[in-house]
Amino acid sequence: MNSLTVLHTADVHVGLRFSSHGEASQPLSAARFEIVDRVVEAASEASADILVLAGDLFDRTRIPKTDVERVCESLSGFSGACVLVLPGNHDYFTAESPLWSDFCRAAGEHVLLLAETRPYPLDDYGLPCDVWAAPCTAKTSAKHVLPADLPATRRPGRFQLGVAHGSLVGVSPDPKLQYYPMTREDLDATGVDVWLLGHTHVPWPEVPDPGIRVYNPGTPEPDGLDYTRCGGVFLHTLMHPEADSSEEPRPGNRRTQLASRFIATGQYRFEHHERTITGVPADELLADIPGHSDAAKTLVRLRVHGRIDPDFRTRYQTLRDELRERLLLLEVDESELHTRITADTICDHYPAASFPAELLKRLSNDGDHEAMDQAFRLLEQVRNS
Numbered sequence: 001m002n003s004l005t006v007l008h009t010a011d012v013h014v015g016l017r018f019s020s021h022g023e024a025s026q027p028l029s030a031a032r033f034e035i036v037d038r039v040v041e042a043a044s045e046a047s048a049d050i051l052v053l054a055g056d057l058f059d060r061t062r063i064p065k066t067d068v069e070r071v072c073e074s075l076s077g078f079s080g081a082c083v084l085v086l087p088g089n090h091d092y093f094t095a096e097s098p099l100w101s102d103f104c105r106a107a108g109e110h111v112l113l114l115a116e117t118r119p120y121p122l123d124d125y126g127l128p129c130d131v132w133a134a135p136c137t138a139k140t141s142a143k144h145v146l147p148a149d150l151p152a153t154r155r156p157g158r159f160q161l162g163v164a165h166g167s168l169v170g171v172s173p174d175p176k177l178q179y180y181p182m183t184r185e186d187l188d189a190t191g192v193d194v195w196l197l198g199h200t201h202v203p204w205p206e207v208p209d210p211g212i213r214v215y216n217p218g219t220p221e222p223d224g225l226d227y228t229r230c231g232g233v234f235l236h237t238l239m240h241p242e243a244d245s246s247e248e249p250r251p252g253n254r255r256t257q258l259a260s261r262f263i264a265t266g267q268y269r270f271e272h273h274e275r276t277i278t279g280v281p282a283d284e285l286l287a288d289i290p291g292h293s294d295a296a297k298t299l300v301r302l303r304v305h306g307r308i309d310p311d312f313r314t315r316y317q318t319l320r321d322e323l324r325e326r327l328l329l330l331e332v333d334e335s336e337l338h339t340r341i342t343a344d345t346i347c348d349h350y351p352a353a354s355f356p357a358e359l360l361k362r363l364s365n366d367g368d369h370e371a372m373d374q375a376f377r378l379l380e381q382v383r384n385s
């Protein structure tokens with residue numbers, strides 16, 4: 001066997017509830033299960049030999065048994081040789097864990113739980129491959145758990161995969177260095193053909209490169225505004241050049257070639273948008289939201305600022321409400337959207353010839369709308385205090 005194909009995903013977070021997302025919470029939680037099926041389908045379609053889930057398949061260590069069984073049922077659809085599941089820092093492994101005992105009972109024979117820090121040979125699955133596993137055993141750890149006892153010499157003709165979960169220093173946001181931080185140097189020093197990581201929900205590297213031997217796919221189904229593009233997985237193909245018997249295997253002699261590509265799998269999208277209104281809102285103010293074609297599967301955070309003409313406030317609200325109808329969820333921040341102060345506003349609020357009315361009229365005549373707005377808001381604060 002001269003090549004090995006691995007579909008690599010992580011951070012599915014089955015069990016995530018999205019409780020702050022209102023009506024969108026139900027479809028978003030359901031999507032965590034659906035993405036397992038989509039990933040399995042992508043792996044089978046790519047004729048992958050191995051499907052790797054590099055941590056946080058589950059969002060917590062307590063998951064209803066029926067949900068665990070549903071995930072195992074999905075994994076049983078994989079047509080390749082085996083599925084490797086690594087406990088991450090959300091679904092960390094302990095010997096007493098009901099999650100992982102439920103999982104092992106329900107999982108088929110071709111699913112291998114990487115519960116220990118050690119090499120797992122895959123000969124039982126007919127693959128000339130050794131897997132170096134670095135599972136999490138707690139939510140946090142200031143130190144990584146990468147294996148220290150890698151073989152001094154490579155066994156010729158075998159592929160060496162590493163699977164770990166935690167932050168990649170300089171790439172992942174982990175300011176307190178508490179999520180099993182690993183540096184690229186730590187990982188490269190092990191000499192495995194490729195490290196398959198999980199933890200950070202944004203993929204890295206952005207562009208696969210044969211010289212990079214550390215990959216983090218991000219979540220296959222976006223779960224929040226931290227990642228606004230399409231979720232996906234990595235497909236890695238490892239190749240051995242034809243064996244050259246004259247060459248002795250040497251430590252760190254990495255002859256295996258690697259080709260990786262990103263495959264989009266996610267359906268849901270999270271987007272940020274900002275709009276400014278000056279006076280009258282344009283008809284097309286919100287027309288290019290969402291940026292993604294499937295509005296019903298898009299969640300948007302919209303910030304609107306500026307000064308709107310009072311006669312057009314309703315028009316703006318109609319545009320906003322029409323957008324809300326099309327989207328799965330619209331969160332709007334209008335704290336910096338002010339209504340423009342006009343002569344009518346002044347008359348409505350203050351008696352003619354009163355000090356506030358005179359002040360505001362003078363600022364209006366000067367054409368200083370900014371100062372008039374500020375003066376009006378201050379006067380209102382004083383009045384309401």
Ligand SMILES: [Mn+2]
Nearest residue numbers: 056088089199
């Ligand atoms: Mn994690």
